[in-house]
Every structure is written in structure tokens, then in C-alpha cells.
Amino acid sequence: AQTVTQSQPEMSVQEAETVTLSCTYDTSESNYYLFWYKQPPSRQMILVIRQEAYKQQNATENRFSVNFQKAAKSFSLKISDSQLGDTAMYFCAFMKADSNYQLIWGAGTKLIIKP
Amino acid sequence: EAGVTQFPSHSVIEKGQTVTLRCDPISGHDNLYWYRRVMGKEIKFLLHFVKESKQDESGMPNNRFLAERTGGTYSTLKVQPAELEDSGVYFCASSPRLDSYEQYFGPGTRLTVT
Numbered sequence: 001a002q003t004v005t006q007s008q009p010e011m012s013v014q015e016a017e018t019v020t021l022s023c024t025y026d027t028s029e030s031n032y033y034l035f036w037y038k039q040p041p042s043r044q045m046i047l048v049i050r051q052e053a054y055k056q057q058n059a060t061e062n063r064f065s066v067n068f069q070k071a072a073k074s075f076s077l078k079i080s081d082s083q084l085g086d087t088a089m090y091f092c093a094f095m096k097a098d099s100n101y102q103l104i105w106g107a108g109t110k111l112i113i114k115p
Numbered sequence: 116e117a118g119v120t121q122f123p124s125h126s127v128i129e130k131g132q133t134v135t136l137r138c139d140p141i142s143g144h145d146n147l148y149w150y151r152r153v154m155g156k157e158i159k160f161l162l163h164f165v166k167e168s169k170q171d172e173s174g175m176p177n178n179r180f181l182a183e184r185t186g187g188t189y190s191t192l193k194v195q196p197a198e199l200e201d202s203g204v205y206f207c208a209s210s211p212r213l214d215s216y217e218q219y220f221g222p223g224t225r226l227t228v229t
Contacts, residue, residue, distance in 0.1 A: 004157070033216050044118065045206065045220035091158065095216060100171040102148065103218065105158040 002027045004094050006106035013082055014114050020067075021077045021109050023092030029053075031097040034068065034075045040088040048090070051075065053097075079111075087113045117141065119221035121207050127227045133195040136224045140189070140209030146170075147190050148210075148218060149182060153203040161205075164190060165213060197228045 003026045013019045025034070036048040051059045051068050058066050063083075067076045079086055092106040120139045128134050140147045149161040161180070162172040166187035175182070179198070184190040194201055204225050208218035 035216075037220075042222075044222045045208075047217055050216065093158075097216075098214075100163060101146070101210070101213065101216070101218075102160040102163060102171065102174070103150070103158075104160070105150075107155075107157045 002029070002032075002094050002096065002104045004092055004104055004106040006090075006092050006109050008109045009107070010110040010112070012112040012114055015082060015084060017082055018078060018080050019082055019111065021079075021090050021092075021111065023075045023077070023106055025073050025075065025092075025094050027073070027094065027096070029096050033095045033097060034066075035093040035095070035103070036064070036066070036075075036077045037091045037093060038086075038088045039091065040085070045091070049077065082113045084113050084115060087111060119207055119209050119219050121205075121221040121224050123224060124222065125225045125227070127229065128197055129229055130199055131196045133193065134197055134226060136192045136194075136205050136226070138190045138192070138207030138221060140207070141211075141219055144209035144211050144219070145187070146210040146213060146215065146218075147184060148208040149190070149192055150206040150208065151203050152206065152223075153200070158206065161192075194226070197226075199228050202226055202228045 032053045034051045039045045063080045089108045093103040122137045147164040152158040160174040163170045164184045181193045204223045206223045207221045
């Protein structure tokens with residue numbers, strides 16, 4: 001069975017700083033997807049970034065980038081130039097490819113951006 | 116385009132009562148998922164509909180939970196009778212195709228059983 005671990009329950013940084021959220025996972029699958037979702041306070045969960053396991057290049061979406069280390073089963077999220085609007089719960093999730101497409105989630109990291 | 120909506124946003128019920136949660140997916144999305152986050156724990160998959168059919172209900176905790184998706188549009192999740200451990204946030208998500216890896220989430224329903 002697959003598991004996803006987020007070891008940082010809460011983090012806080014100053015606005016404009018760079019922050020890295022950790023995520024490790026365990027799987028015997030070779031083909032899968034990894035995701036970071038963000039849930040701002042009292043708002044909907046939205047997809048921040050995704051990574052296909054077969055791609056060696058790390059995914060990037062504007063200020064958000066990942067460090068995908070497949071051998072180490074690590075998938076960290078880096079937020080550059082953090083903004084107040086980045087304050088949210090961040091969830092790391094795993095999806096086995098070509099299967100039932102259910103997401104397997106980490107426990108989440110609460111990120112607070114301080115002014 | 117309207118997003119995924121869920122109703123109610125918050126429900127407080129007593130142990131033993133019945134509650135029905137509703138999810139309206141994005142129009143045209145065949146796939147509908149239910150997830151649950153019990154306080155302080157990971158979000159867990161409950162079940163997956165493809166149109167009106169249950170594709171996978173392996174995550175349903177027990178037979179007190181009943182999910183339906185009549186006509187392949189909105190879905191309901193009924194808990195009867197509710198227990199204290201059912202408290203948590205219930206999320207619904209939808210996606211357009213079976214091989215879509217991006218799921219679009221609703222705001223969740225916070226269920227409190229007292």
C-alpha cells in the first residue's frame with residue numbers, strides 16, 4: 001500500500017522569503033503522479049503543482065517548484081518570494097497511474113506567511 | 116463555469132441522527148469522488164463514481180454510509196446513524212474523464228457529531 005508522509009505539521013516564514021515543504025512517499029509502483037494541493041482558510045482545495053513520475057524534469061508553476069527525487073521517494077515543494085496569500089494548508093498527494101485514480105494524502109502542513 | 120459545490124457547509128447533529136451531504140460536480144464531469152478528513156489526520160478516500168455507477172467504494176468505513184449518484188449528476192452521502200467518530204470534513208471532487216489526473220474540489224462539509 002502507498003503512504004505519504006509530511007513531517008512538518010506547521011511552518012511560518014516572513015513575507016518574501018523562500019520556504020520548502022517536505023513530502024516523502026512509499027510505493028512499489030513505477031508509474032504514478034504526485035501533487036501538491038493548497039487549501040486556504042475557509043476556501044476550496046486547489047491544485048498547486050503536479051509531477052509525473054516518468055518525467056525527470058522538476059515541475060515549475062511560477063513561484064512554485066518541486067524537487068522530485070524518485071530514488072529517494074521525496075517530493076518537496078519550494079515557494080519562492082512567499083506572499084500573504086500563500087497562507088494555507090498544503091497537502092502532498094499520490095495517485096497511481098492507470099488505476100482507480102484515487103488520491104492518497106499526507107497529513108498536511110499548515111503554512112503561515114507573516115507580514 | 117461553476118465549480119464543485121457542496122451542501123451544507125456545516126452540519127451539527129447528535130449521535131444516532133441521520134445526515135445527508137450533497138455534492139454537485141462540475142457540469143459534464145463523469146467522475147465524482149468523496150474524501151473525508153477526520154480532525155488532525157490524513158484525508159482518506161471514500162468512494163468514486165463514474166457517472167451513476169460506483170467504480171470503487173473500498174474506502175467506505177462501514178454500512179452506516181450510503182452514497183448515491185442518481186442520473187449521474189449530483190451525489191449524496193448519507194450517514195445513518197451517525198457516530199462521534201464520523202465527525203470531520205467531507206470533501207467532494209470531480210474530474211472530466213477517467214484518465215484525468217486533476218480533481219477539482221468542493222469547499223467541503225464540516226460534520227460535527229455530538
